[in-house]
Structure formats: structure tokens, C-alpha cells
Amino acid sequence: MAAEEPVGPGVGEAGSGEAATALRQAGAAEGSITEIGGGAVGIRAGKRWEVLAWTPRGAASPKGITGASSEKAGGTLITGPADHANAVALRALIPSLRPRLLGGATSAGVGDRLGIATPGHVAAFRANPGIVPVLAQQSARELARTGRTFRDVVDAATFGALAAGWREGFGADADHLKTIADIDAGIDAGCTMFTADPVELVPHLPADAPQAAIDGAFAAVPWAALEDDPAAFMTRYPARLDLDCGPLELPPAALHAAAARFGAAVVQVAKMYRHLAAARPAGSFEFEVAVDEIEHRTTPIDHVYLATELHRLGARWESFAPRFVGDFEKGIDYVGDKAEFAADVEIHAAIARHLGDYKLSVHSGSDKFSIYDAVAKATRGRVHLKTSGTSYLVALQTIAAADPELMRRIWRVALDAYTTARASYHVSATAAGAPSPEEASPQVLAGLLDDPHTREILHVTYGAVLHGDGASGAGDPRLGDDLRAAVWTRREAYWAALEVHIGRHLRPFSGAGGGPVTKGATR
Numbered sequence: 001m002a003a004e005e006p007v008g009p010g011v012g013e014a015g016s017g018e019a020a021t022a023l024r025q026a027g028a029a030e031g032s033i034t035e036i037g038g039g040a041v042g043i044r045a046g047k048r049w050e051v052l053a054w055t056p057r058g059a060a061s062p063k064g065i066t067g068a069s070s071e072k073a074g075g076t077l078i079t080g081p082a083d084h085a086n087a088v089a090l091r092a093l094i095p096s097l098r099p100r101l102l103g104g105a106t107s108a109g110v111g112d113r114l115g116i117a118t119p120g121h122v123a124a125f126r127a128n129p130g131i132v133p134v135l136a137q138q139s140a141r142e143l144a145r146t147g148r149t150f151r152d153v154v155d156a157a158t159f160g161a162l163a164a165g166w167r168e169g170f171g172a173d174a175d176h177l178k179t180i181a182d183i184d185a186g187i188d189a190g191c192t193m194f195t196a197d198p199v200e201l202v203p204h205l206p207a208d209a210p211q212a213a214i215d216g217a218f219a220a221v222p223w224a225a226l227e228d229d230p231a232a233f234m235t236r237y238p239a240r241l242d243l244d245c246g247p248l249e250l251p252p253a254a255l256h257a258a259a260a261r262f263g264a265a266v267v268q269v270a271k272m273y274r275h276l277a278a279a280r281p282a283g284s285f286e287f288e289v290a291v292d293e294i295e296h297r298t299t300p301i302d303h304v305y306l307a308t309e310l311h312r313l314g315a316r317w318e319s320f321a322p323r324f325v326g327d328f329e330k331g332i333d334y335v336g337d338k339a340e341f342a343a344d345v346e347i348h349a350a351i352a353r354h355l356g357d358y359k360l361s362v363h364s365g366s367d368k369f370s371i372y373d374a375v376a377k378a379t380r381g382r383v384h385l386k387t388s389g390t391s392y393l394v395a396l397q398t399i400a401a402a403d404p405e406l407m408r409r410i411w412r413v414a415l416d417a418y419t420t421a422r423a424s425y426h427v428s429a430t431a432a433g434a435p436s437p438e439e440a441s442p443q444v445l446a447g448l449l450d451d452p453h454t455r456e457i458l459h460v461t462y463g464a465v466l467h468g469d470g471a472s473g474a475g476d477p478r479l480g481d482d483l484r485a486a487v488w489t490r491r492e493a494y495w496a497a498l499e500v501h502i503g504r505h506l507r508p509f510s511g512a513g514g515g516p517v518t519k520g521a522t523r
């Protein structure tokens with residue numbers, strides 16, 4: 001007969017017991033105090049986060065928490081660094097700190113390039129209930145530019161969620177993955193959401209591309225890798241789909257163009273999905289297909305093609321990010337015809353309902369206040385919103401008023417780096433006529449966040465600012481550390497500003513609903 005499983009220690013929020021009292025005396029954030037067995041763990045803000053664990057005399061310390069040991073309130077207090085080992089230990093002790101699945105609920109991802117934003121993000125989600133948060137979200141590109149890893153991102157969200165007393169759980173999105181190695185890094189960090197982006201395999205074939213270019217790309221479609229051939233492909237599709245918003249005709253010429261655009265992309269996304277599905281147990285991860293960073297809009301027929309072919313190859317996904325009509329530039333509101341956008345999101349949402357009831361994912365969601373209502377209405381709550389850079393801009397806003405000289409250094413590096421950085425981002429700002437870093441007054445420096453052009457420049461040059469990526473050759477190697485330290489010092493103001501600003505993003509989706517997502521596309 002097998003030995004009886006020992007009863008695990010009770011895990012609960014802070015009470016009035018001696019352990020909670022000891023941690024309170026040690027300066028733990030109130031919401032973080034979590035009783036475990038006879039002891040408790042928590043976190044406090046020092047020069048950065050410090051992990052705390054207290055146990056009564058003679059009792060074993062909470063498993064895995066390491067740090068300096070001292071006598072406190074008749075027991076032992078461990079004060080440990082906010083490092084990966086302690087993050088792993090906290091996630092083992094407190095289930096709500098382990099990244100979770102989002103399921104069918106309305107959800108939103110909030111990127112945090114500084115690793116400081118989470119308590120502010122949590123405040124915004126608290127104020128706008130009914131949206132499952134992804135508190136750990138960075139793209140492979142953001143990590144390369146900031147010198148961070150997916151582990152750093154998940155760990156920062158872990159500490160922030162504990163500090164904020166957030167017990168509802170959160171997702172962790174390894175965003176805009178291009179390679180199998182990217183998938184593996186996300187798995188290693190404990191991510192639960194994997195966003196595949198095949199942008200590099202998509203030829204530039206906008207709606208007005210010459211027929212010869214489309215034909216040439218169609219001839220180059222890797223049919224064997226698609227486990228398909230052109231004849232079978234053209235007979236696979238019905239003449240029309242009866243969507244709940246009306247019929248969608250599928251003319252052969254449009255399907256031909258979709259295959260020319262996305263054939264190679266389908267191969268890559270299916271490969272990434274199969275790798276993930278082989279490495280992780282079924283039901284332990286969620287997958288997103290993102291084509292939002294492609295230069296041309298995703299037509300409804302492109303969407304039908306991608307969903308049909310990926311499903312045929314065995315891929316399943318919870319969300320799909322098309323490139324919508326109009327301009328989704330970074331960090332500023334939508335540029336384009338709002339009625340045209342509303343019609344576009346309506347048809348993409350109807351296709352998603354028809355082909356598998358997956359969520360539409362709206363990327364570059366930062367500051368697109370004028371279109372959120374249309375998105376919420378069209379998707380009926382089956383939506384995932386991603387914002388990434390806007391929390392970084394709020395950090396700059398927070399320090400701009402308080403520390404003009406630091407803002408001046410940031411602006412100098414940003415302006416120098418812009419020429420390089422803009423090549424890989426969808427932005428239109430030009431540096432011509434922008435204020436000179438040397439001559440700008442504190443008021444002008446603070447106003448850089450309000451002007452759409454200079455705001456975009458600040459938005460896309462975070463790599464040079466945070467990690468001195470050398471794009472400009474202009475050295476300010478301490479700038480990243482100085483910015484993080486300045487924001488940490490003003491963290492309460494930063495979190496309050498995030499609650500307001502991210503709250504504006506979430507409000508249109510709060511209470512929008514969403515239900516269980518049928519796993520992947522089915523027809």
C-alpha cells in the first residue's frame with residue numbers, strides 16, 4: 001500500500017497570526033503577506049523587491065526561499081533577493097503566482113519593459129473587472145533590445161503580482177516568436193501563451209500587387225512542406241462562407257493570392273505549433289497566430305486561408321491577430337477611416353466565430369482609444385488586447401516632470417537611435433524639426449510625450465535607452481540603470497498613472513464577457 005500523501009501546508013492570505021505580524025514588522029507589502037503552514041512569505045520594496053519569509057523558532061523555512069537569515073519576533077526571518085531562484089520558490093509555494101491559461105474569457109496583455117509596472121497593471125485590472133490579465137508579455141524583439149529574457153519577464157510579474165496581492169492569476173505570453181528556439185525559451189520560462197509570427201516569410205504582396213508578382217510567389221509556394229498540391233488546394237474551398245454577418249465569397253483568384261502571400265508562413269507556424277505541442281502536455285498552453293506586423297492588411301480571404309490550412313496541418317490556436325485595415329502605429333491613436341475599421345473587425349470576428357470560435361487579438365493596442373468600442377462590439381467579448389510600449393511611455397511621463405535632466409539624456413539617445421530603430425517598426429514620425437536635446441526646456445522635454453511624432457520616437461527607441469544597444473554609437477551606458485532607478489524611486493506615482501492609463505484601455509472591454517473557447521479552429 002502506498003504511503004499516504006502528507007497534507008500540504010495551508011496557503012492563505014494574511015491573517016492576524018504571529019507570522020503575518022512578524023512580516024508586517026519587517027515591512028512586507030500588506031497584500032503580499034501569505035501564510036504558509038505556521039510561517040508566512042511576503043515581499044517588500046527596498047532598493048528593489050526583497051523576498052521575505054518568516055517561520056517560528058524550530059520550524060522549517062518555506063521551501064526554496066533563500067537569503068540572509070536573522071532573528072525576528074521570536075522566529076527566523078529570511079530576507080532574499082528578487083532573483084530567479086526565489087521567483088521559482090514563490091511560484092511553488094503560492095499557486096496563484098504560476099502563469100495560468102486565459103481560456104475563453106476576454107483578456108488583455110500588458111507589456112512591461114522595465115520590470116516595474118506590474119502593481120500598476122494590477123490596479124488597472126482590479127478597477128476593470130472581467131478581463132483576464134497577461135502580466136508577463138514581451139516579444140522576442142523587445143527582449144533582444146532590452147537584454148532581458150523570458151525568465152526575467154515572468155519573474156518580474158511574479159514579484160509584482162505578489163506585492164500587489166493579486167490572487168486571480170495571470171497569463172505569460174512569449175510574444176512575436178519567430179523561431180523554434182524562441183518557443184523553447186518561452187517554455188523554459190514557464191510561459192503559458194505562445195504567439196507565433198511568420199512575418200519574415202511573407203512576400204510583399206499588397207492588394208494592388210501586379211498579377212505577375214502574385215503568380216511568381218504562388219509558383220514558389222512550398223507545396224511538399226504544406227503536405228498539399230495546387231490542384232487539391234484549389235478544390236478545398238467552398239464558393240462562399242455563410243458568416244453570421246453575411247456571405248463571404250471566396251473567388252479562386254483571391255485564394256490564389258492568399259496562398260502566394262501566406263503559403264510559406266503556414267509551414268513555419270505549423271512547425272512551431274507542432275514543436276510546442278510535442279514539448280508541452282495538451283491543455284497546458286495557448287497558442288496565437290499573429291500576422292499583424294505584415295506590411296499589407298490581412299484580407300478576410302487571407303484569414304480564411306490561414307485558418308483553413310493551419311487547421312489542416314493540425315495546429316490549434318486560441319487567438320488570431322490580423323493586420324487590420326488602416327494604420328496601427330505604435331503608441332498613438334488609430335489613423336484611418338473608423339467606419340472602414342469597424343466593418344473590417346466585424347468580418348474578421350465573424351470569420352473567427354465561423355472557423356473555430358477563437359478570439360481576435362488586437363495588437364499595437366496602445367492608445368487606440370477611438371476604436372475599442374468597435375472592437376468590443378464586433379468580437380462580443382471574444383477578444384485579446386495587447387499593449388506593450390505604452391507602459392514604458394507612462395514611465396517616461398512619470399520621470400519627465402520630476403527629473404528633466406534624465407529626460408534630456410533619454411531624448412538625446414532616443415533621437416540618435418531613431419533612424420536605426422524606425423526601420424523595423426510601423427511608425428511615420430520624422431525627426432525633422434524635433435526639439436534639440438541640448439536646448440529644450442523642462443516644459444518642452446515633458447511635452448515630448450504629448451506630441452504624436454516625438455511620442456513615437458520615444459516609443460520605438462527603448463532599446464537604445466534601456467540597453468544602450470549601440471545603434472547610434474552615442475554612449476550613455478548608465479542610462480538604462482538610471483532610468484530604472486528613477487522610476488523605482490517614483491514607483492507609487494508610476495503605478496497610479498498606470499492604473500489610470502491602462503484602465504482607459506481596459507474599460508471598453510470590462511464586462512464584455514467571452515465564454516469558453518472551442519479549442520482551435522474547427523469547421
Ligand SMILES: [Zn+2]
Pocket residue numbers: 176290292293321363364
Ligand atoms: Zn503584434
